[in-house]
Amino acid sequence: MNAPSANTLGANAISAYSISAAVPLETAAQLEETLRHIGATRYHSLHPFHKLLHGGKLNKGQVQAWALNRYYYQSTIPIKDAVVISRFRDRATRVEWRHRIEDHDGDTGAEGGIERWLKLTEGLGLDSAYVESTEGILPATRFAVEAYVHFVRDRTPLEAIASSLTELFAPNLHEERISGMLKHYNFVNPDIMSYFSRRLTQAPRDAGFALDYVKQHASTPAERRAVCNALIFKTNVLWVQLDALYHAYVDGHVPPGAFVPAK
Amino acid sequence: MNAPSANTLGANAISAYSISAAVPLETAAQLEETLRHIGATRYHSLHPFHKLLHGGKLNKGQVQAWALNRYYYQSTIPIKDAVVISRFRDRATRVEWRHRIEDHDGDTGAEGGIERWLKLTEGLGLDSAYVESTEGILPATRFAVEAYVHFVRDRTPLEAIASSLTELFAPNLHEERISGMLKHYNFVNPDIMSYFSRRLTQAPRDAGFALDYVKQHASTPAERRAVCNALIFKTNVLWVQLDALYHAYVDGHVPPGAFVPAK
Known part of the structure; x- marks a missing residue:
């Protein structure tokens, strides 16, 4: 019989918030295996709404609602990343993390992820001033996104980095989204989907750093457990x-x- | 024609997060009128889930889920109130607010609101250790409740007090709940509903103080608007x-x- 792992423990391995004490986290390899199991069972690629979105089952108004709400998440990411940077006295980690702010905010004369997202909402027919006001988003969107900022402020720096690990699983989702939405919706074209095509190269680089970081810096089973729970939180x-x-x-x-x- | 008010402006008076600039807030009386309008149009007594709960349309498992999740809200209230107290250098306000912590936490040998809530969840057949672990609650419950704690920590002391004003509208809801649940559910009895019967006397006293406070201390239209938006947030x-x-x-x-x- 195999030793227990997140995989063999199945549905009992993870509660809504935490990894079971039965999942062994003695090594960095077990940590990575468990993180990938969390991704395979809990990442939002599995959510029914994404099945509808990518399968062409939503109408334009529903796609607008998705893009409008998701704008709040996107536009909060550089704020979240600034908080992450603020947690490190170690200059090298700050230097490594800093480009994430630029990825989303862009620079003078250079567009970033937020502008690319506004190309999406504009392309879908939404007024950018309304989108940027965030006055029409769902309160649940606001609470969830703000929980992310509070998390990286209030937890350990290790957990703050670990909460970014969903990026490990983003490229597959983005590829599915690009091809699915272009195929199914006549109101979608490659130009307004540029946010996702750009993330196909950005996310793997970032996720690689974060994964190496948590494997190296989580040096006890308790710390590895905290890393797993940070990913579950996210x-x-x-x-x-x-x-x-x-x-x-x-x-x-x-x-x-x-x-x-x-x- | 009447002057504009939150009432006559109807659905345009309030967005998801804020009161319209067209609603006049020149006086304390206009503030109270607007707060009562927010309660009449946005309080969760209007929510479809409460209609089902009070009308006997839920099964026992659904009532359990409600009580389990609501426990997280109840048990966070004294933490929220401790944060509110921490915002005031003014001793008199701290003294006035302090009994709220005791209302929920009780005292040595005296039960408080949290214990009364556990009588409800126990009476519904839930294991108290599981309830207190909060491991099974919905992530949306956690994010919303934590947003409340962050709000009273991060906003002005005036807004922190204003966010408690939903208590103005609680007694009617609690009366409807007590009679509706006792009438419709054979697994509910007066003993396990003691949390609500007790709140019938506690909430009006607290709400009266908070309403007087915001009417007295919000001295500009901008401050009155912030008070209204704090209630909308809540x-x-x-x-x-x-x-x-x-x-x-x-x-x-x-x-x-x-x-x-x-x-």
């Missing part, structure tokens, strides 16, 4: 946003004051 | 929790690792 941040979109715009329970697509 | 904290319960336990989309009622 999968919850992403999952909650899609649950809220599904409830509001697929099941039709839009909360008071939030965006209502035009008929 | 209604979102409550609404998001019920949206998440509805999505998970009425529509059946329980997120990974969260509580699943026994068959």
Whole structure:
């Protein structure tokens, strides 16, 4: 019989918030195996809303609602990353992390991820001033995204870095999204999808650094467990946003004051 | 024609997060009128999940899920109130606010609101150790409740007090809940509903203080607007929790690792 692992323990390996004490985390290799198991079972690529989005099952208003809400997440990432940088007295880590802010904010005369996201929302017919105001997003989106900023501020620097590890699983999702949305929606074209095509090269570099970092710096089973739980936390941040979109715009329970697509 | 007010402006008076600039807030009386309008249009007494809960339309597992999740809110309130107290150098305000912690935490040999809530979850058949672990609650519950704690820490002391003003509207909701649940559910009895009967006397006293406080201390239209927006924020904290319960336990989309009622 094999030794227990996150894989062989199946559904019992992970609660809503934490990895089971039965999952061995004695080595960096076991840590990586467990992180990949969390990704395979909890990443939002598995969420029903993404199945609808990528399979062409949503109408334009529903895609607008997704892009509008996701803008709040995207535009908060450089704030989150500035907080991460602020946690490190170690100059080398700050230097390594800094380009993430630039990836999203761009530079004078150079567009970044946020501008590319606004090309998406504009291409979908949303007014950019309305998108940037974030007045129409779902309260659940706001709470989940702000929880991410608070997490990297309040937890250990190791956990702050670990919470970025969802990037390990992003490229597959983005490839599925680009091809699915281009194929199924006549209101989508490659130009407005440039955010995702650009992330195909950015995310693996970033995820590689973060994975190496946690494997090297988590030196006890307790620290490896904290790393796993930080990744679980982050999968919850992403999952909650899609649950809220599904409830509001697929099941039709839009909360008071939030965006209502035009008929 | 009447002057504009939150009432006459109807659906345009409030966005998801803020009161319209068209709503006049020149006086304390206009502030109170607007706060009561927010309560009448945004308090979670209006939420479809409460209609089901109070109308006897939920099964026992769904009522368990509600009580389990709401425990996280209840047990966080004294932490929130300790943060509120920490915002005031003014001794008199600290003294006035302090009893709220005791209302929920109780004292040596005297039960408080949290213990009364555990009588409810126990009476519904939930294991108290599981409830207190909060491991099975919905991530959206956690994010919304933690947003409340962060709000009273990060905003002005005036906004921190204003965010408690939902208590103005709680007694009617609690009366509806007590009578509705006792009437419709054979697994509910007056003893396990003691949390709500006790709040019928506690909440009005607290809400009266907070309302007087904001009417006296919000001395400009901008401050009155901030008070209104703090109340809107708080209604979102409550609404998001019920949206998440509805999505998970009425529509059946329980997120990974969260509580699943026994068959």
